[in-house]
Structures are given as C-alpha cells and as structure tokens.
Amino acid sequence: MTKKWSKRKVFRTVWFSLVAILFIWNWNTFQSHNLPENTFLDSDVVSVIETDDEISFKSITSENELEVVFFQGGLTDPKAYAPLCRKIAENGFNCHLIKMDWRLPQYDYQKVFELIDLNGGNFVIGGHSQGAKMAAQLVYENPNVFKGLFLMGTSHPRDIDLSFENIPCIKLYADYDGLASVEEVMENKNKLPKGSKLILINGGNHSQFGYLGKLLMDSSPVISLEEQQKQTYNNLILFIDRIKSDI
Template sequence: MSFVDRVRARWRLVIVALVALVVLALLGAAIFLLTPYTADPDRLAAVEEREDVTLERVDGAVILTGGEVTAETTGIVLYPGARVEPESYAPTMAPLVAERDVLVVIPEMPLNLAVLDSNAADDVMATHPEVDRWVVGGHSLGGAMACRYTAAHPDSADGLLLLAAYCDDGDDLRETDVPVLSIQGSEDGVIDAEAERENRALLGDRSRIVEIDGMNHAQFGAYGDQRGDDPATIADHEASDRLVERTLEWLDELEESPSVSVAAPAAAY
C-alpha cells in the first residue's frame, strides 16, 4: 500500500469515527429529551379525585381551578422545569387552588424545555382575558425563563414566583416594581446554590426569599427522584404543605404592597 493509500485509509477511519460519535451524540440527546420526568400516577390520581379542584388538559397545558374564574381570580402561569411534564406540578399546586381563588396554568413546553418558549405566558393570558391579575413563575429552568419573561414584560406580571430557581445576569428586575417570592429548598442538590445567592440582588427590593428546611429540588413537583438531587429530609406532603403556606402568605402580602429587602437573609421554615 502506498503512502497516499495509507493516508486515505486513515482519513476514512477518522471520518467513520466522527460520524459514529455524531450519531451517538444525537441518539443520546434524543433519549434525553424524549424521556421526560412524568407525574407520580398516584398523586396525580388523587388530584383528579378531589371535589374542590378541577384539573383540565387543554392543548398540552394543565389547568387547575377551584371554581368560576372571574376578574377577582389571581392567575398563575407556572413554567415547568427542564424535562418535566406539566402534570407533574398538579399535585403540588392543587392545594393552593383549593385554598384560594386562583387559576393555575402549567403550559406545555417544546421538548419540555421552557427555554424554547419563554413567552408562553402571553398565550396563557390571552386565553383568559377575564383575569386581571397575573403571577408568572416557574420551577428550576422554568423559573429562570419566568424571570426572563418578567424582566422583558414587567407590565404584564403582577408578581414573580421562583421555585428552586434564580434570575440570570441578563434578567435584572431592580428597575421594575414587580414583587418576587423566591422559595428554595435546603436539600436542593440540583440548583447552583452559589449562583442563586449571588444573583439575589437582581430581584430588587420587593422580594422575599424563603428556604424550606429539608426540601429538595424534586419536591417542588411530584415526579419522583431527580438525577443529581440530594435526599430530602421531610416527606413530600410536608414539603408541599410548606410550599403552599409560604405562597399563600405572599399572595396575601401582594394585596398589601409588601417591601422586603433582598439583602435580608432568607427566612427558613
């Protein structure tokens, strides 16, 4: 075999190897994106059996109501976390709906990634014109995208609800007047805790930061364990109860024009 033939043979091997790597990478990405976290069937069934909460599925979105939706109802758009299906948040949001005149809409995201549709709140609000007051929120990556939406549309959001999430450097709320509730879990092994603390200043002066002792990342939804998370030290129902309690307190405070400095340490519960 000549020198040229040997070089050509080596290049063919290199090309074959590169093609194989690309195929494997694409296959891995497809498996990753097409195997999202799904709702715990028992906890989801318990929501569907409730008489004080109605669960509907419309165009992939999950809608929770506790009665007739009117101008007095507070709307909450909740962006799901990365690779988490909308139904996974029905069990944690249902008790909130049962306690308050609240409409919760959990939109379906392309490939279950909120980063692919950070303006999903626009369609939700347009679909429910009877609602005058809207809170935009989200879990994990969904929370980051909710912050992005709020920073870009401060007049559309009457509040921002961050669940195990934080705002990125480019999404600064300090020049807005949007109240923020940021709820974190002490046992969260997924979130970048250092970045979350460093970026609290971006939330502005009308922010409240709460840490729920014993709660981990996955307990903000109901989809089982999440890769990279730390074990929770409280039961799922207790984590959900504390989450709902803190959110209800904040919704009450929204009507009283709260002002909580982000410089204050997070309140632990």
C-alpha cells in the same frame, strides 16, 4: 481475529446497554410520580380542564380577579406540578399550568401570550427550575404586565437584572438542592426585584418541588415530599394573598 471481534462486540453491547439503562433511569426521574388520586378530578370547589397546551385548575367557589401562571421545569413532566396548582385553585385562585413543547421552557415560554390574555387581567407568574428562569425572563421582557413573580428551585435570575423592577417577588430554595445550591442562589440575590423575599426550605431538595423522581445530581432530602410540598404551598399562598389585598 474472530476472537478479538467477539470481545469487541461484547464490549460494545455491554457499553450501549449501560448507556440505555442510564438514559431510561434518568428519563424516568423526570416523570411525575405518586400523584394524589384526585389531582385531575373535578370537585365542588375546583374544575380541571386539560388541553394540549395547558392544564387549568379553575376555582368554582371564588371570584378572585388574581390568577396564577405556572411554568414547568426543563424536561420534567408538567403533571408533576399539578397537585400544587390544584391546591392553589382550591384556595380560590385560578391556576394555569403551561405545557411546554418538548418540555423545554427556554424555547416555548412566550406561548403563554397565545393561550391567555395576560394584558386583560391580573396574573402572578412563576415556576420551578428552568421554568422559574423563563418566568423571570418573561417579567424582564414585559414589565408592568404581571402582579407578582415566584421562583422555586433556581439560581436565576442570573443573566438578567430585575433589581429595578417594581414587582412583588418570592424565591423558595432548599438547602439540599443539588442543581441550584444555596451558594448559587445567594450569588444572584442582588438581581432580584427590590424587596424580594427569600425563603429556605430546610431539608428540601430540587426534585421535591414537584412530584418527581430524584433527578440526576440532586441531593437526597431529609424531609418528606409531603412536607416540602406543604411548605411550598403555604408560602406561595401567603405571597399570593398579599398581592390580592393590594389589587
């Protein structure tokens, strides 16, 4: 009897240890990794302000009226998107990186109205993964508020239809994305605003849209993080610049 109990105890200990290791490993992939050293430092062109609810990257040298709102992915560390937001600000556009409570955009996305006077300015909104989903949801719920919508690494909009919305939209997707496959992206293409531009990041995956670890179920990329970030940034800036010229 004692021997059986000991075997059962050993089995349970090993089992729970493996579960704990898997949880810690998985959680670690959602953290930000290898951020550039200057990400949160003020410079001659960018001022960084961090609060409990957002990280704002303010352009010092530009007086562009157009600003950017960025929604983090689900469970991901919002700081993983800070390098991209900083580069947007360096190009002359104030960028607001919103921190979601419990890192869950689907429950906290409307807080942005408490943080920013979205009706009193010109804003482009978007995000990554679940953050992109909820940015699309916000546009759906608040037509005519935003000047543009960008979506990164997501199959959404899936449960809503934006095809009748008159808003510039860009979707960036990757062929090695294990969480939002090319097939899933194409399935919902007809729900995007008319005239939306879809851009494939060849060799990219889901995780490298941010400075993250390789997320569970994601595929391995064949391009570097730096290359995927560069392509993402270049396409977003072209998109934002076109909207600016139309304001």
